[in-house]
Each structure stands twice: as structure tokens, then as C-alpha cells.
Amino acid sequence: MAHFVTGAAGFIGSTLVDHLLTTGVEVVGYDNFSAGRREFLADALMNPLFSLVEGDLLDRAGLEAAMRRRYIDSVFHLAANADIRKGTADPSRDIEQNTIGTFNVLEAMRTTGIRRIAFASSSAVYGDAALIPTPENVAMPIQISLYGASKAAGESLISAYCECFDFRSWIFRFVSVLGERYTHGHVFDFVKQLRQDEAKLVVLGDGRQRKSYMHVHDCVNAIMLAMEKTGNKTNIFNLGLNDYVEVRQSVAWITDRMGVTPRLQFTGGSRGWVGDSAFVWLDPAQIFALGWRPKVTIEQAVCRTVDWLQANAWALARD
Amino acid sequence: MAHFVTGAAGFIGSTLVDHLLTTGVEVVGYDNFSAGRREFLADALMNPLFSLVEGDLLDRAGLEAAMRRRYIDSVFHLAANADIRKGTADPSRDIEQNTIGTFNVLEAMRTTGIRRIAFASSSAVYGDAALIPTPENVAMPIQISLYGASKAAGESLISAYCECFDFRSWIFRFVSVLGERYTHGHVFDFVKQLRQDEAKLVVLGDGRQRKSYMHVHDCVNAIMLAMEKTGNKTNIFNLGLNDYVEVRQSVAWITDRMGVTPRLQFTGGSRGWVGDSAFVWLDPAQIFALGWRPKVTIEQAVCRTVDWLQANAWALARD
Numbered sequence: 168m169a170h171f172v173t174g175a176a177g178f179i180g181s182t183l184v185d186h187l188l189t190t191g192v193e194v195v196g197y198d199n200f201s202a203g204r205r206e207f208l209a210d211a212l213m214n215p216l217f218s219l220v221e222g223d224l225l226d227r228a229g230l231e232a233a234m235r236r237r238y239i240d241s242v243f244h245l246a247a248n249a250d251i252r253k254g255t256a257d258p259s260r261d262i263e264q265n266t267i268g269t270f271n272v273l274e275a276m277r278t279t280g281i282r283r284i285a286f287a288s289s290s291a292v293y294g295d296a297a298l299i300p301t302p303e304n305v306a307m308p309i310q311i312s313l314y315g316a317s318k319a320a321g322e323s324l325i326s327a328y329c330e331c332f333d334f335r336s337w338i339f340r341f342v343s344v345l346g347e348r349y350t351h352g353h354v355f356d357f358v359k360q361l362r363q364d365e366a367k368l369v370v371l372g373d374g375r376q377r378k379s380y381m382h383v384h385d386c387v388n389a390i391m392l393a394m395e396k397t398g399n400k401t402n403i404f405n406l407g408l409n410d411y412v413e414v415r416q417s418v419a420w421i422t423d424r425m426g427v428t429p430r431l432q433f434t435g436g437s438r439g440w441v442g443d444s445a446f447v448w449l450d451p452a453q454i455f456a457l458g459w460r461p462k463v464t465i466e467q468a469v470c471r472t473v474d475w476l477q478a479n480a481w482a483l484a485r486d
Numbered sequence: 487m488a489h490f491v492t493g494a495a496g497f498i499g500s501t502l503v504d505h506l507l508t509t510g511v512e513v514v515g516y517d518n519f520s521a522g523r524r525e526f527l528a529d530a531l532m533n534p535l536f537s538l539v540e541g542d543l544l545d546r547a548g549l550e551a552a553m554r555r556r557y558i559d560s561v562f563h564l565a566a567n568a569d570i571r572k573g574t575a576d577p578s579r580d581i582e583q584n585t586i587g588t589f590n591v592l593e594a595m596r597t598t599g600i601r602r603i604a605f606a607s608s609s610a611v612y613g614d615a616a617l618i619p620t621p622e623n624v625a626m627p628i629q630i631s632l633y634g635a636s637k638a639a640g641e642s643l644i645s646a647y648c649e650c651f652d653f654r655s656w657i658f659r660f661v662s663v664l665g666e667r668y669t670h671g672h673v674f675d676f677v678k679q680l681r682q683d684e685a686k687l688v689v690l691g692d693g694r695q696r697k698s699y700m701h702v703h704d705c706v707n708a709i710m711l712a713m714e715k716t717g718n719k720t721n722i723f724n725l726g727l728n729d730y731v732e733v734r735q736s737v738a739w740i741t742d743r744m745g746v747t748p749r750l751q752f753t754g755g756s757r758g759w760v761g762d763s764a765f766v767w768l769d770p771a772q773i774f775a776l777g778w779r780p781k782v783t784i785e786q787a788v789c790r791t792v793d794w795l796q797a798n799a800w801a802l803a804r805d
Contacts, residue, residue, distance in 0.1 A: 255650045258596075262589050266639060270581050277577075294645075297623075304616075306623040309645045309720050316646035320585060320639030326613075326628045327635035331574045331760050401628050441650050 174246030176203025224268030312442030342407030493565030495522025543587030631761030661726030
């Protein structure tokens with residue numbers, strides 16, 4: 168038995184691959200290396216249980232061929248265009264990578280007889296959430312970003328496949344994930360800026376945005392627990408800490424950790440960018456009810472991310 | 487000033503075209519004639535205010551070129567794969583025609599500077615609704631059909647374009663629409679069967695499915711009223727009568743109207759097909775609050791549809 172991981176060379180994907188390999192199962196990784204990094208698979212590639220297929224989600228035949236390499240139990244579909252801010256510059260990125268890509272994964276699964284899928288969705292599907300902390304069954308939201316829309320579309324397709332083709336799905340709405348191998352987001356941007364000029368830090372918005380975060384190991388543990396403990400057709404979980412932090416607080420942690428005292432320059436406005444949510448805090452009651460408890464606080468997750476970026480400056484070279 | 491109608495040769499599209507032309511505006515119609523019928527545009531094609539472009543939603547360049555033919559105020563995006571039942575036979579139909587097609591419409595609008603869109607969505611986006619009658623802000627549903635998923639994805643994309651690119655949208659979640667030029671659905675199927683053999687009628691499911699309906703003229707009037715009276719970024723309305731009918735009742739109206747007494751044969755099960763909702767009744771409070779009142783009851787709509795199909799048997803030739 169093997170598992171199939173799309174986005175296997177990404178931040179969360181490679182961490183999941185490493186975890187799955189520790190359990191002794193075979194893993195087939197699929198990645199187009201648009202954002203993924205071969206360095207993250209250094210350990211996996213030395214493990215005989217792991218095989219890697221370099222391919223794109225838009226190549227459905229390639230996906231199918233990769234899924235036929237082993238007897239696949241579950242697909243962990245993590246590959247996506249994960250940069251929310253770039254959606255408006257090229258709207259086709261989100262629809263192609265996140266919506267059509269998800270459709271292709273589902274079709275490849277259907278034609279190869281695989282029926283279990285875990286999907287990395289996002290708090291972005293809640294738009295400007297009507298209720299905070301936001302439960303999974305909040306009122307139907309209005310989408311405010313192409314990224315959120317493309318993830319919501321992916322969720323819709325997955326649940327329809329569960330009903331129409333007897334799939335089982337686990338849909339995880341992540342808050343922002345931090346930790347080792349982190350490759351984009353505000354901590355990445357801030358550390359990168361401060362390494363170039365420790366005297367100044369440009370912060371998008373007014374710095375009052377409030378966001379929830381979680382560490383990547385807590386994220387992977389939650390995914391595994393939910394798939395072990397639940398078995399409805401479609402199982403939807405918020406994944407995040409029952410906590411949030413203001414950007415200004417995060418800036419303080421990062422600058423303290425780096426030992427710098429930059430002048431802060433705010434670009435202004437309540438949102439970091441068009442389609443940004445100014446307040447993200449998901450209600451994690453459902454995953455807590457399964458017994459999951461995070462081990463890393465938001466402050467610890469921010470600091471560990473800073474430490475890793477400082478120790479792996481090569482990762483900052485690409486944005 | 488002109489309006490642009492996708493699916494202009496369809497049941498609802500051609501009725502909308504005729505209505506718009508009575509108001510004295512120019513109309514550009516776009517249709518690939520996969521389901522649309524040239525006969526429905528017979529009047530429009532004689533009107534100098536109307537022009538028709540034969541093209542597919544998947545041809546984005548063709549869409550753009552068609553939108554550049556006039557100064558377009560609003561796009562009425564009605565083109566879709568509307569046959570819910572066929573989704574499982576070929577999943578790509580719904581995703582291509584309804585999701586990618588909607589994305590192409592949005593992109594063509596963005597590049598040509600058009601910013602107002604009315605979208606024919608569906609009660610199917612509610613899946614098996616958690617609350618009946620179902621209000622627009624019901625809890626986030628789980629999709630049960632590829633059609634519903636593809637329409638939900640279209641809605642998500644549209645609202646994201648409103649936020650990111652300053653569009654205005656009117657999203658209409660229709661119940662099943664009946665009336666003159668009706669080309670698919672249970673009344674179509676039943677009349678077609680009974681004209682071939684008036685002694686027997688096969689009814690999908692147990693006949694206890696409860697569905698809401700509305701007449702196409704009431705539908706078009708509601709669309710025009712909502713666009714006139716509301717102007718939020720994204721405006722979402724249920725469109726349907728505050729009433730529903732059991733399939734068995736509808737069968738009685740149809741057979742009475744046709745003067746036949748067939749033996750009924752039920753295929754069994756609570757749903758008509760995989761992905762069917764056994765009970766659809768939308769809360770129309772929001773469109774009622776704007777002053778809309780339907781003029782045709784469900785019984786009248788069913789009977790008028792039977793009469794039209796009987797008088798236009800050519801329309802039954804294609805499914």
C-alpha cells in the first residue's frame with residue numbers, strides 16, 4: 168500500500184512525506200517544482216519507500232500514470248498556487264492550479280480506482296467571515312480572493328465526487344502554516360527584507376491585521392488524526408490554533424529574534440492586499456473534539472520559522 | 487448601450503433576449519447551439535437591435551471579440567450545461583461549460599472593460615439543504631452533484647472578481663424553470679414518453695420528491711427587478727415561488743392536461759438520480775422584499791409547459 172502526495176516537494180507536502188515514511192508506508196510524490204524544492208526531499212529521496220514523479224497537475228495523463236505506479240490508498244492533494252497576493256496579476260494561476268488541477272486529480276483517481284482524498288483547503292474560503300472564530304458550518308460566504316474562490320471550487324468538486332463516485336474526502340481549511348521549510352508569507356518577507364536592510368521594514372496594511380497560525384508539525388498531526396478517526400463521505404475540519412496574533416506583535420517577535428530594531432513603514436489600509444482578510448481566526452472545536460492538541464504556540468512557530476530561515480538563507484533567494 | 491447574453495438561444499436566454507429587446511436596448515447574443523435552438527431566436531433575428539455570435543464559452547478569444555462588437559453594459563451569463571443528470575457520465579461537461587466557461591466570461595469582461603454580470607446559478611448549490619425553505623445565507627453546504635459544484639464554483643469566481651476587479655454581480659439561484667421553450671426536465675420527459683405511449687409513464691425515484699418551480703416570465707422579471715434595485719458588489723437572490731409540489735402531483739396535472747391515464751412505473755428510491763435533491767424549496771424573502779411577485783402558479787406553469795410542448799412537438803425531438 169502506498170500514499171500519493173501532490174505538491175510533495177513543497178513546505179507542507181515534504182513535511183507530510185517525511186512523516187508518512189516514518190510509518191513505513193510507500194509514498195509516491197508528485198510535484199512540478201514551480202514552488203517545491205528538491206532540497207526538502209533530500210531525506211525522502213534516500214528512502215527506498217519513496218518515489219518521485221516530476222509532473223504538473225494540468226497533465227492529467229501524467230497524473231494517471233503516476234497514480235498507477237503503486238497500489239495507492241489515499242491521495243494527499245497539497246499542490247496549489249499558494250501565493251494569494253499574485254492572483255490578481257494573473258487570474259489563470261489560481262483557476263488552473265487550484266481548480267482545474269483538483270479536477271484533474273479527482274478524474275485521475277476515478278479512472279485509476281483510488282477513492283480517498285485529503286485536500287489542503289484554506290481559511291480563505293470563508294472570505295471576510297461572518298462569524299469569528301469561524302466554525303466550519305458558518306453561513307455561505309462571499310469570496311473575496313481568486314485564491315479563496317479557487318479553493319472553494321476545489322472543495323465543491325471533491326464533495327460532489329464523494330456523492331457521485333463514492334469517494335471519501337477529508338477537507339482541511341488551514342490557517343497560515345509556519346515552521347521549517349516555510350517558503351512564502353509574512354515571516355518570509357520580513358526576514359528577507361531585514362537581512363537586506365536591518366534598519367527598515369515595510370509592512371503591508373496598517374499592521375493591525377489579526378491572523379491565526381499553526382506549526383507545520385501540528386498541521387500534519389491533525390491531518391493524520393482526522394483521517395484515522397472520521398469516515399463520513401466528506402469530512403471538513405478547520406485546522407489552526409485557537410488563538411491569533413496582530414501583525415505588529417509578530418513583527419516584534421521577528422525583530423527581537425533577529426536582534427534588529429528597524430523603523431517600521433506601514434503601507435496603510437486595513438488589508439495587506441486586495442483579497443486579504445483583515446481578521447482570520449478559525450474555531451478548531453471539531454479537530455479538538457477528536458483529541459488533537461497543538462504542541463507549538465504561535466510565538467514559538469514564528470521564532471522557529473525565523474531560526475530556520477536564518478539557518479537556510481538559500482531558501483530566501485526565491486520568492 | 488447593449489447587453490450581452492450567453493446562452494442566448496436557450497430556453498431562458500432567448501426569453502430574456504426577447505424581453506431586453508422590448509426595452510429598446512441592443513443585444514448581442516452568444517450561443518454554441520449545443521442546447522440552444524435557432525427557432526427560439528426567430529423574432530430576435532428579425533430585430534435590427536439584435537446580433538448573434540455563434541461561439542463556445544471555451545473559446546475565450548471568440549468571447550472577447552464578441553464583447554467588443556458593441557459597448558456592452560451588462561453580461562447576462564446563462565450559458566451552461568444544464569442537464570444535471572448527465573454529470574456523472576462525463577464530469578468534464580460541468581467543469582468545462584459551467585466553471586471554466588464562467589471563468590472565460592469573467593476574463594473576457596475584464597479585458598474588455600465590462601463590469602456588470604448577472605449569473606444563472608441554481609438551487610443545486612445548496613446540495614441537500616440543511617434548512618428548508620432555504621435562505622441565501624444558509625450554512626455552507628456540501629455539494630452532491632457535479633452540476634451544483636460547478637455552479638458553486640462559478641459563483642465563487644464571480645464574487646472574487648467583484649472584490650478584486652471592481653465588478654458588480656447579481657447571482658440568481660433558480661429553482662427549476664418552466665414555460666414556453668422549455669427543453670429539458672421532468673415535464674419534457676413525461677410529455678415525450680406519453681406521446682410515444684400514453685398507457686405507461688416511467689417516473690424516476692418514488693415520485694415523492696418535492697420540488698419548487700417558476701415560470702420563465704416570472705424568472706426574467708425577477709432578474710430585471712433585482713438588477714434595477716440593488717447595487718452591492720455581489721447581490722445574491724433565490725428565485726422561485728414560495729411553494730413546491732410533489733412529483734406525483736405534477737404527474738397528475740400533466741396527464742390530466744394531456745387527457746391520458748397511464749400506468750405509473752416508479753424506478754424507486756428517494757432521489758431521481760445520483761446527485762438529485764429530494765426536496766427543493768427556496769426561501770424567496772429577499773426577492774419578495776424588492777417587490778417581486780410571481781404571476782404564474784406552479785400548476786399553471788406546468789400546464790402552460792405541457793401546452794407548449796404539445797403545440798411544438800419538434801422541440802421534443804432532441805433531448
